[in-house]
Amino acid sequence: MRFNIITLFPEMVEQVMSYGVIGRAWKKGLIEVVSYNPRDYAEDRHRTVDDKPFGGGPGMVMMYDPLFRVVEELRAEKRFEGLDFLTPHGQTFNQEMAKNMAARQVVTLLCGRYEGVDQRFVDQCVDREISIGDFVVSGGELPACMVIDAVARLLPGVLGDDASSATDSFMQAQLGYPQYTRSEILGQSGVPDVLLSGHHERIEQWRMQEAERITRQKRPDLLAGTSGRKKNDPCSDENK
Ligand SMILES: C[S@@+](CC[C@H](N)C(=O)[O-])C[C@H]1O[C@@H](n2cnc3c(N)ncnc32)[C@H](O)[C@@H]1O
Incomplete structure (x- = not known):
């Protein structure tokens, strides 16, 4: 199963995902975690990915164009089954959603930073919004790692014994x-x-x-x- 992660901090995701059962599953090729850094898709010489919010206010906002180019590339590669955006606005992630995701070939996760992502990108390109709870963290990378971990441990061969996830909390009600x-x-x-x-x-x-x-x-x-x-x-x- 392939996880595409759109993130300004690929090393952060790759580090977290390299430990324990998930790290072993990645080494064995049971999962693939591929990062796409919007900075690599910026076209100006400063590789700009964020700008000030219209209307003023604190912080910066992730710009539409670099993100759109990432999605265009993923679509062209045909390694894309829709885009999930990690955001406090989303539906709270749970085991049922993890089970549904585990049945897919590809999951693509967008990690926000700063004050978030230009709403026009969310409106046009995001298929669903996922939250990890009613609190705010500084970026979508840790939420994305939590989603990947929860999904990957449901895949055959990832845990030492495939039966172990069957008795995990929330697998039944x-x-x-x-x-x-x-x-x-x-x-x-x-x-x-x-x-x-x-x-x-x-x-x-x-x-x-x-x-x-x-x-x-x-x-x-x-x-x-x-x-x-x-x-x-x-x-x-x-x-x-
Ligand atoms: C500092 S937060 C932005 C929060 C935004 N200003 C708001 O009030 O909703 C930056 C990024 O962290 C991620 N994030 C923060 N809290 C999250 C949560 N509870 N669930 C999923 N992602 C979250 C999102 O990707 C978000 O775009």
Whole structure:
């Protein structure tokens, strides 16, 4: 699976993506992360990618033209299935969106910087807007890395054991079960007996019950089915 990242800071994305299971998946060729720097598509000698906002006010805005040229190149290369823009304006990213993305061949993510991107580019070229939560960070690179990580770990072969993502939180409408490892006794705390029993069926059953108990306690909205995206959600692939 290929991730095209439009970013002014390619090294930042490449660094973050080079660790752990995702880094290994990239080395093995299970995923490809290809950066496109709008600065390389600027046509003036200063390689300008941003300018002051019309109407005044603080900060700078990413300009239309360099971004448009990147998209034109991606379209010409035919390695493009639509553009997702990381922005606080977007629909909040969740596991359902990650699952839908994991079924695609190519995901293209636009990382904003400064005060954001010229709205005309967003209107004309962005297919959907994705947020990582109701807070603001300084650029779209970390949000993009979070999306790539969440999607990549769902791809076959990326995790040591493909079954591990199946029991992750949010894969069903519940949280994951609690985990224990050595030492068997930590002060006053032991490990639930069933986990030491070697009885796989009982362990499985215990884990399912624990996942449900914890979900009921911490995220009852998941069990009630009220935390999902609303109908007519522009981010739902059903509505595209
Ligand atoms: C400093 S922010 C711009 C915030 C913008 N002025 C606003 O109020 O919506 C710069 C860039 O960081 C990224 N960003 C910031 N917060 C984000 C979030 N919650 N989710 C996704 N991307 C975010 C976006 O790409 C955004 O264009």
